[in-house]
Amino acid sequence: MSVLKTIRHPADLKKLPPEQFPQLCEEIRERIISVISDVGGHLASNLGVVELTVALHYLLDTPRDLIVWDTGNQAYAHKLLTGRQEQFHTIRQFGGLSGFCKREESEYDTFNAGHAGTGVSAAVGFAEAREQRKQAHKVVCVVGDGALTSGLTMEGLQQAGGLKKDLLVILNDNQMSISKNVGAISAYLNRTITGEFFDRIREETKRVLGKMPHIGEQVQKMASRAQELAKGLLLPGLLFEELGFRYVGPIDGHKFEHLLPTLENVFKLDGPTLLHVVTKKGLGYGPAMDDPIWFHASSPFDRDTGSPKKKSGRPSYSSVAVNTLTGLAREDPRIVAITAAMSEGTGLAAFEKAFPERLYDVGIAEQHAVTFAAGLAAQGMRPVVPIYSTFLQRAYDQVVHDVATQNLPVTFCIDRGGLVAEDGTTHHGAFDLAYLRHMPNMVVMAPKDENELQHMVKSCIGYDRPVAVRYPRGSSLGVDMDPVPQALPLGKGELLREGTDIALAAIGVTVHQAMAAAGRLEREGISAAVINARFVKPLDRDLVGTVAQEVKCLLTVEEASTMGGFGSAVLELLSDEGIVNVPTKCMGLPDRFIEQGPQNLLREKYGLTADGIYQQAKQLLAHVSRKSAVA
Ligand SMILES: Cc1ncc(C[n+]2csc(CCOP(=O)(O)OP(=O)(O)O)c2C)c(N)n1
Numbered sequence: 047m048s049v050l051k052t053i054r055h056p057a058d059l060k061k062l063p064p065e066q067f068p069q070l071c072e073e074i075r076e077r078i079i080s081v082i083s084d085v086g087g088h089l090a091s092n093l094g095v096v097e098l099t100v101a102l103h104y105l106l107d108t109p110r111d112l113i114v115w116d117t118g119n120q121a122y123a124h125k126l127l128t129g130r131q132e133q134f135h136t137i138r139q140f141g142g143l144s145g146f147c148k149r150e151e152s153e154y155d156t157f158n159a160g161h162a163g164t165g166v167s168a169a170v171g172f173a174e175a176r177e178q179r180k181q182a183h184k185v186v187c188v189v190g191d192g193a194l195t196s197g198l199t200m201e202g203l204q205q206a207g208g209l210k211k212d213l214l215v216i217l218n219d220n221q222m223s224i225s226k227n228v229g230a231i232s233a234y235l236n237r238t239i240t241g242e243f244f245d246r247i248r249e250e251t252k253r254v255l256g257k258m259p260h261i262g263e264q265v266q267k268m269a270s271r272a273q274e275l276a277k278g279l280l281l282p283g284l285l286f287e288e289l290g291f292r293y294v295g296p297i298d299g300h301k302f303e304h305l306l307p308t309l310e311n312v313f314k315l316d317g318p319t320l321l322h323v324v325t326k327k328g329l330g331y332g333p334a335m336d337d338p339i340w341f342h343a344s345s346p347f348d349r350d351t352g353s354p355k356k357k358s359g360r361p362s363y364s365s366v367a368v369n370t371l372t373g374l375a376r377e378d379p380r381i382v383a384i385t386a387a388m389s390e391g392t393g394l395a396a397f398e399k400a401f402p403e404r405l406y407d408v409g410i411a412e413q414h415a416v417t418f419a420a421g422l423a424a425q426g427m428r429p430v431v432p433i434y435s436t437f438l439q440r441a442y443d444q445v446v447h448d449v450a451t452q453n454l455p456v457t458f459c460i461d462r463g464g465l466v467a468e469d470g471t472t473h474h475g476a477f478d479l480a481y482l483r484h485m486p487n488m489v490v491m492a493p494k495d496e497n498e499l500q501h502m503v504k505s506c507i508g509y510d511r512p513v514a515v516r517y518p519r520g521s522s523l524g525v526d527m528d529p530v531p532q533a534l535p536l537g538k539g540e541l542l543r544e545g546t547d548i549a550l551a552a553i554g555v556t557v558h559q560a561m562a563a564a565g566r567l568e569r570e571g572i573s574a575a576v577i578n579a580r581f582v583k584p585l586d587r588d589l590v591g592t593v594a595q596e597v598k599c600l601l602t603v604e605e606a607s608t609m610g611g612f613g614s615a616v617l618e619l620l621s622d623e624g625i626v627n628v629p630t631k632c633m634g635l636p637d638r639f640i641e642q643g644p645q646n647l648l649r650e651k652y653g654l655t656a657d658g659i660y661q662q663a664k665q666l667l668a669h670v671s672r673k674s675a676v677a
Pocket residue numbers: 091117119120160161162163189190191192193194218220222223224386387388410412437440
């Protein structure tokens with residue numbers, strides 16, 4: 047008899063005797079493993095918080111009491127306990143449940159997320175709204191030790207500690223970000239868990255006291271006892287206490303006999319409290335415990351072995367970019383690489399193997415990553431920042447203020463530019479062309495394939511100014527690679543096909559689709575030029591301007607938001623140059639947030655395929671011939 051099936055919402059959980067919780071947790075894990083092995087997802091983080099989730103929904107009165115899941119990638123058990131069991135198999139798929147928390151999806155999802163580090167700030171907002179509105183409910187934020195490294199979390203904690211309003215922050219410490227967690231705070235948490243910090247102080251004190259004359263064994267013993275007392279008073283939560291939080295823990299996040307009474311007690315407290323809960327990523331599934339990095343966000347896998355179900359033979363764009371970078375770093379000792387907790391996803395783990403001392407993982411700290419790179423560049427280094435398009439959004443001001451205004455030679459390898467699939471709305475790289483193009487000094491380019499990508503990465507270092515090269519998620523096209531990367535002339539596009547009826551001006555991955563569309567048009571007797579723009583900025587004004595005047599109409603194509611991106615750049619050029627007689631249409635992502643779904647399906651939906659371009663070209667040509675018939 048399934049226990050999980052009897053829980054339609056948290057009220058049902060409250061009727062369950064806690065003796066049945068272990069069985070419930072086993073069933074939740076089983077459900078998560080079976081669905082995620084089929085569709086892929088954030089397995090390891092979710093398996094680690096099952097007991098914590100059950101305990102929270104058992105003791106709190108949700109949705110009146112508010113739980114904020116930072117990042118939201120660990121909320122699968124929460125979804126299963128809050129009325130979404132039937133749809134759970136649709137998670138992360140087109141039209142299905144989100145892989146993160148989503149207010150539109152459930153009243154139990156209090157705040158939308160996907161990017162790390164927003165939870166505490168939102169929870170402080172919730173707590174303050176409660177005070178303003180004279181309400182009385184609990185506000186609880188569950189934040190990972192990885193997200194704790196983000197500046198935003200620190201900003202939230204420091205405001206909360208100052209406000210002194212009732213707020214519970216649960217630090218879910220599994221010692222992992224996606225990779226092993228990094229930095230001084232992570233080291234501090236580890237010492238807290240192991241007690242190593244305290245032991246070191248005690249040993250040091252003994253050593254110093256022992257050396258002092260007239261201090262005998264007895265005094266040493268007394269000192270040890272005093273230290274023992276101090277342990278409870280001062281450690282392990284000193285850092286949080288200093289920030290104005292009451293610190294409780296660390297406790298074992300998998301034992302209900304620890305979780306339930308501790309939570310019950312902390313819920314009785316008033317004011318900012320931080321409960322330190324230690325959990326194990328991947329608990330309950332051997333392969334995920336052995337390899338929590340791959341299972342942080344895995345593709346579908348074989349349940350028995352844990353191996354991925356399908357592997358692409360072709361290298362990913364990320365690996366082409368990083369391999370090129372690694373080759374360049376062999377020749378140029380000024381090159382260093384920086385990641386904000388994404389060394390696996392960006393492919394930088396390979397760079398780290400070759401140059402361990404030249405890779406900096408700064409934690410989930412994109413803003414710092416960019417200004418740190420600016421500092422390195424100002425002192426003659428050539429820093430390269432491989433970063434997902436969506437996460438660079440967080441460092442917009444750092445790119446403007448710290449890199450662009452000083453014209454510093456920082457290279458941004460912008461990964462996951464365009465549609466990213468299952469992670470959906472919060473993760474599509476839709477806005478980068480627009481948010482980088484308007485920055486003075488910035489070079490923005492996007493390759494049509496992996497061969498051009500290696501040339502662009504090589505070019506970045508030589509341009510000696512801020513450069514962004516933007517490439518898509520996933521496997522490359524499988525084109526032949528030139529043996530040696532060559533620098534490309536700055537601001538020069540290429541004319542791939544000549545034509546007189548229509549020009550298809552494309553950038554990035556859409557270039558190949560534009561070529562295919564042009565081939566189809568040609569078979570119908572329509573002559574289509576194809577421009578591979580390569581540079582969004584500086585745009586090849588000669589090439590685009592000249593071709594535009596040789597055709598009847600112009601279609602721009604990009605896998606990015608059309609507002610402010612490549613198409614806008616072309617329209618501005620036409621306007622600047624007074625080229626007013628060429629009807630022009632811009633294809634790209636519309637002015638709305640794009641949903642989750644397989645890349646190909648979304649490309650079809652938004653017309654960014656060879657067929658979509660062909661259809662638009664036909665429509666535009668029909669419009670032009672109607673207009674000329676009227677004239
Ligand atoms: C701003 C931002 N940068 C990077 C990421 C990618 N990312 C997703 S989860 C994660 C690690 C989170 O670790 P932690 O907060 O400890 O949570 P856990 O998954 O271990 O529960 C990272 C780096 C992100 N979601 N948001």
